[in-house]
Amino acid sequence: MPDDQRAQPTADVAAAEVAAEGLGNGSASPFLPLRQPIFRAVWFASLASYFGGMIQSVGAAWLMTSIATSADIVALVQASTTLPVMMFSLAAGAVSDNYDRRKVMLVAQCFMFAVSIALALTAWLGVMTPWLLLSFTFLIGCGTALNGPAWQSSVGEMVPRPDLPAAITLNSVGFNIARSVGPALGGIVVAAAGVVVAFAVNAVSYIGLIVVLARWRPPVVERLLPRETLGIAMSAGLRYVAMSPNIRSVLVRGAAFGFGAISAQALLPLVARDLVKGGPLTFGLLLGAFGIGAIAGAFLSARLRAAFSTETLVRGSFIAFGLAVAVTGYSTMTGLSMAALVIAGASWVLALSTFNATVQLSAPRWVVGRALALYQMATFGGMAAGSWVWGAASAAYGTEKALVLAAIALVIGAALGLRYALPPLEQLNLDPLSRWQEPKVAVDIEPRSGPIIVTIEYIIREEDVVPFLNVMAERRRIRRRDGARHWALLRDLTDPQLWIERYDSPTWVEYVRQNQRVTQADAAIGDRVRALHQGAEPPRVHRVIERQTDSLPFAPARPTQDMASPMTDPRSA
Structure with missing residues (x-):
C-alpha cells in the first residue's frame, strides 16, 4: 500500500x-x-x-x-x-x-x-x-x-x-x-x-x-467514476x-x-x-x-x-x-x-x-x-x-x-x-482509505485506455525474505480481491535484493477504481511491506500502458510498452 x-x-x-x-x-x-x-x-x-x-x-x-x-x-x-x-x-x-x-x-x-x-x-x-x-x-x-x-x-x-x-x-x-x-x-x-x-x-x-x-x-452521493456494467x-x-x-x-x-x-x-x-x-x-x-x-x-x-x-x-x-x-x-x-x-x-x-x-x-x-x-x-x-x-x-x-x-x-x-470455522464477530474499519490521488501522466489516455501495467520495486535484505514473502501473499490477495490481474512477484537475477511486484488492470478507469477500493483495514499490510523495504527512497513505482505494433505495419518501430510517466510518485501505487 x-x-x-x-x-x-x-x-x-x-x-x-x-x-x-x-x-x-x-x-x-x-x-x-x-x-x-x-x-x-x-x-x-x-x-x-x-x-x-x-x-x-x-x-x-x-x-x-x-x-x-x-x-x-x-x-x-x-x-x-x-x-x-x-x-x-x-x-x-x-x-x-x-x-x-x-x-x-x-x-x-x-x-x-x-x-x-x-x-x-x-x-x-x-x-x-x-x-x-x-x-x-x-x-x-x-x-x-x-x-x-x-x-x-x-x-x-x-x-x-x-x-x-x-x-x-x-x-x-x-x-x-x-x-x-x-x-x-x-x-x-x-x-x-x-x-x-x-x-x-x-x-x-x-x-x-x-x-x-x-x-x-436519502442524500445523493456523487459518483466520480462511471457505473460498472x-x-x-x-x-x-x-x-x-x-x-x-x-x-x-x-x-x-x-x-x-x-x-x-x-x-x-x-x-x-x-x-x-x-x-x-x-x-x-x-x-x-x-x-x-x-x-x-x-x-x-x-x-x-x-x-x-x-x-x-x-x-x-x-x-x-x-x-x-x-x-x-x-x-x-x-x-x-x-x-x-x-x-x-x-x-x-x-x-x-x-x-x-x-x-x-x-x-x-x-x-x-x-x-x-x-x-x-x-x-x-x-x-x-x-x-x-x-x-x-x-x-x-x-x-x-x-x-x-x-x-x-x-x-x-x-x-x-x-x-x-x-474446516470452515466462522471468525470472531468483529467489525473491521472497511471505510475507503481515501488518500489515493489519480496521478498525472505524460501520455494522453482515455478512461478506457489499457491495459495498464504497474511495477513496484523493493529492496529486501536476505534475512527478511521469508517475512517479505509472507506479507506479499496477503498483498496478492488484496490486490486480486480489488481487481488487479496477473499479479506476480519477481526477483532480479543480477541483484538478489531487488524484488518487483507486477500486476495489471484492463483499463485506466479500472485501475483508478481498484485504488479507490483500498480500505483503512488494508493499511497494515502496506505498513508491513514498507517496513521491510531497505532502500533510501520509498519503493519505486512505474505505470505503463501496453501498445501493440502489429496493427501499424508501416509505422516506425516502437517499444511494445509506452511509459505513462518515466517514473511516477512512489507513494501512489
Missing part, C-alpha cells in the same frame, strides 16, 4: 469500535435505530408487509395441499419462493451497489404488489392450478430477490454506524414478530374467509412500504467474495444450514395434516411457535454472543435445530411439536443473524450488496435444494423419516465447522 494511503485515526474508526463493541457484548439495545425517522417508518411498514407475506404463505401452502396430489408438490411452494433468490440475487446485488437503492426497492415492491393482485384475482376466479400457484410464488420470490440486497445494504444509509448492529437485530425481531403472529393469523383468515382473502391482505400490505419509500429522500459488477462481487476467507466460510455454512433447516418449514403443512392430525389453524399455530422461538433467539443473541464464540454459537444452532426437527418428526402431539419448533425458531435466527452480521462486517460499502446477495444465494440455494430433497424424501419414506434425515444433515453441517 502506498505511503499516502496510510490509515489515520478518524471519527469513523471510533464509530466502528463502538459498533463492534455493541455487537460483541450486547450493550447496544435493538431499539436504538428507531430514533431515526426513516428507519422507524421503513421498519413499521416492513412489519406490515411481513404480516401480509406470512398470511399469503399460509394461504398458498394450504391451497396447495387442497389442489395437489403429492407431497413433493406441496414442498415446492417453499422452493418456488427461495429458488429465485439463489438465481437472481447476485445480479440484484450488483444493481443495488450501482444504482439508487431506494429506487431499486420501490421497483421490487411495486412488482410484488402487482403479482399479488394477480394471484388474488386468479384464486378468486377459481382457475388456480398447482403449477400456476408455483408460478405466482416464484414471481413473488423474484421480487424478494431484487429487494433483499438493496434493503439490507441500505440499512447503513438509514442509521449511524454505531447503530448498525442493533438495526440488524431489530430487523430480525420485526420479521420474527410477523412470523410468530402472522401464520396463526393466516390460519384464522384462511379458515374463516378463504385463501382469496389471504392473498388480498398480502397485496394491501405492500402499499405502506411503497408510500414510505416514495417519500424518502452488470457483468463487470457481478464479476467484481464474485472475485471479492472468492478472495475473502471469512465470507467464503459463511457461504458454506449458510448453504449447509439452509439445506437442513428448511425441512421444518417445507414439511410443516404435512406435519400439521398428517402427524398431529390438524387443519389450517393448527398449521398456523405451529408456524407461530417457530416465530416465537425466533423472537426469543433475537433478544438472546447479544448475551449468547458475549458468552460463546461465534463458531460455538453456530454449531450449537445446527445441533439444536437438528434435535428439534427430529422431535417434530416423532411427535404426534401439537403441544410437543410446538415446543420443539420454539427451539428450532431460536436456532434459526441465531444462525442466520450471525451469518448476516459476519458478511456485513466483512465487506466494504462498495460491494456489500453483492456480498449479501452471494450469501443469500448460498443460503437460499441450500433452502431450495432442501425443500425439493425433503419433499421427495417425505413422498418416498414418509414425513417422519424425512425429518430425521434432515436432523442428520444438520449435525453434519455442524461438523463442517472443523
